[in-house]
Amino acid sequence: MALVRLIRDDTSIPFMALRKAGPALAGLLALASLVLFFVPGLNYGIDFRGGIVVEVRTDGPADFAAMRSALTGLDLGDVALQEFGAPNEVLIRVESQDGKPGGQEAAVEALRNMLTAQFAGADIRRVESVGAEVSDELFIDGVTALLFAFVAMLVYIWFRFEWQFAVAAVGTLVLDALIGVGFFAVTNIPFNLSSVAALLTIIGYSINDKVVVFDRVRENLRKYKSMPLIDLLDKSVNDTLTRTIATSLTTFIAIAPLAIIGGESVAGFAMAMMFGVVVGTLSSIFVAAPLVHMMGDEQLRRGVQKEAEPEAGGARP
């Protein structure tokens, strides 16, 4: 049986020719994402903004006008109605009710009563209500988790590799994560706790990819002592290219079905991860490797040699 090869074995693409353009483009995208993060800002979901979300399935196509006017009658402030999936599936978002008499709870009860009374056959499939205090805490927890993740990655890579790799990897990760945030800003997918999970996964996946490339760079540094660093990085990226593409593809196609049929609460999450797989893969090649190059040839080699010496007499054949 003939095996399919996406990449020929003797492939040698001069990726490093783009060693300035890659990081520059990534930096630009990250900067744009940062701007979008503030203006117009993310579409914060219920987890971080507080409020109420109700998912309703009506008998037959939903009457949006009637529902909107009934909702306005409840006097709950900012209310958004959205069709998703099918014409009889409605998502109702209500702003945080903190400070109003009865607060969130009274509003949830009023919503339920209104829906069952005025829309016969309506099935309330999901109700979520998050108070302002809880949403603030969730946000802080989310940001803390992200910060700790960066530090943990930095420490781990530093421990396992030379510092140049650690700095390059974490620098790339920060850009990846920012671009991931930009994805949420551009697509307007609600930014929830699961989005933080998606960002963490993007970081985890991205670092995974960098580790594989860096591992090869380090190995080649020991093997080809006189090869110019640019050629060496190119060779390392090309050596691992088949694997990089294979893994990205399998991960991508494994998540894709969930993005298509997962429903409102998980589809955005799956899409963000698919986006992250693409970004994480590209950034290993076009950002992380060039950053290692910028860290300087001399020092890197000295570091690698020094580390290799104690291993010289080791057990490895």
Next chain:
Amino acid sequence: MLRFAPWKLAVIGLVCLLGLVFAAPNLLTREQAAELPGWLPNQKINLGLDLRGGSYLLLEVDTGAVVEERLQNLLESARSVLREDRIGYTKLAVEGGQVVIQLRDPGQMQAARQKLDELAEPVGGALLGGGRSDVVIEADEANGLIRMGLTEESIQSRVQNAVGQSIEIVRRRLDETGVVEPTIQRQGADRVLVQLPGIDDPQRIKDLLGKTAKMTFHLVRGIVTADDERAPPGTMIVPSSHELDSRGEPLRYIVSRKVEVSGENLSNANPGSDQRSGGPAVFFTFDNTGTRKFARVTQDNVGRPFAIVLDDEVITAPNIREPILGGSGQISGGFTFQEAADLAVLLRAGALPAPLEIVEERTVGPDLGADAIAAGEIATLIGGVLVIVYMVLMYGLFGLFSAVALVINLILILGILSMLQATLTLPGIAGILLTIGMAVDSSVLIFERIREEGRLGKAPISAMDAGFSRAFGTIIDSQATTLLAMVLLFAFGSGPVRGFSVTISIGIVTSLFTSIWLLRLFLVTWLRSRRPTTLPV
């Protein structure tokens, strides 16, 4: 390379077998699983509320009320000890989290302090307190001003106790409602997490949990007639729950602050109908202490009205017609049969030490849960098949080996989830899918390495050996970083998101096993039986 140590073979076999045995009950219905012989595991995967449907309620104990209650008690005690010793004061009030006392004669400061010092209680109860007092007294000698505040430590200890008691009361109330398998957990310093599988409209439960149900019996001193009337010392104004005055506003009673008997002394409560009117009523029975107290009060106050106060409302204030010595009575007034039944439940279960507020609610209907499971299953199936097809196209026979390893990996994940009874959520399913994609990564790394070594002219055996050992370090590094990120997510995340970190973490561990040991076993077995001269990658 070609030899596998027997113990290794045994471990591989055992792990796979255990995975199968633990995963197997998931194929059975709940009834079938229950009929399995006792020595076989029969637990199915614990589905999260987003998959099985149900309600998730996060309740917060009102810490302000806990502090306020202790301060009010302190104030009442201060009033009685000062009176006892005839120490005059011009002001006695709770202000800014302190009991503030202005003595009439600053010269009595010493005497007052001595008495007030005795009101302090040891922190954390008499047994464990080690004698540290819960009250800090600041005295302004010159002006005769005393401020009594609570120590931070004692507040924490009180809140902690209140949360503990609340959990117990919530459990009792839920038991009365017949909810199946509720889970009740403490969360953080002042919160209680309640999960109610199968409940798609938690309104009645929220109503039950939202009531403090603090019932107290007080003597009535009168009724507020003028708007600006203030409660005389030692009394308080409490509105009626349903009686209205001539202007159509709730009637306001003036009742003595002193609690004659409280709901703590109830031994039972049941709903029923009032014998005379036939309307809804709650019949209650006191325990021994309650019976004694109730008998004494009713004996001493025949002909006077007696108010039953529930959560700061007078629910009824009947006249005492005759001494009640038997320790039982009834409450009727202004409620429906459903409300009478709920009140009986609340009285039986006992009062919450402080009000509970619902700060987070997530309810998923059973249909949506079933849809989510179906979507998750289909997505996993499609994702798995796509990955397997890809692997076989890319790596042929070796790809097939890794596909088998992948399937075993999935079985192991399901087995471990069942064994640990970890909760599987919809993001958790996403985690499994991500694991499928990433587990293959290890195989790809190994195959590519073998292939590369083979191209350098190595014989199949040594190429394979080099492939595995070279790829090993990379695999560990790349998986460890992902594991790190997931551990952090578990530590800081909550709810469904935690489910995601759980499945990925389990998936990383199982995929290390399947790619490093199992896959190697497949390849070695194949190599030994075929003795190929070239490798098919």
